Amino acid sequence: MQIQLNGTPYQLDAPLTLLALLAHLEIDSRRVAVELDRLVVRRAKYAETTVNDGAEVEIVAFVGGG
Numbered sequence: 001m002q003i004q005l006n007g008t009p010y011q012l013d014a015p016l017t018l019l020a021l022l023a024h025l026e027i028d029s030r031r032v033a034v035e036l037d038r039l040v041v042r043r044a045k046y047a048e049t050t051v052n053d054g055a056e057v058e059i060v061a062f063v064g065g066g
Helices: 018-024 043-048
Strands: 002-005 008-011 032-036 039-041 056-061
Touching: 018 032, 018 043, 018 056, 039 043
Parallel strands: 002 056
Antiparallel strands: 002 008, 032 039, 032 056
């Protein structure tokens, strides 16, 4: 199946939860915000929100600084 990940086509073997996708990408779920099909998903919902074929996923990392 294919999704759009930060605007780039990305191939997955099967649907995944957002939490599983972040783990697959080796991204710490505590340090990012995720938008799925143009809706921001609360971190508490990552484990129960499924990324299906054709989904648009945007992952934004928090950056500290001053």
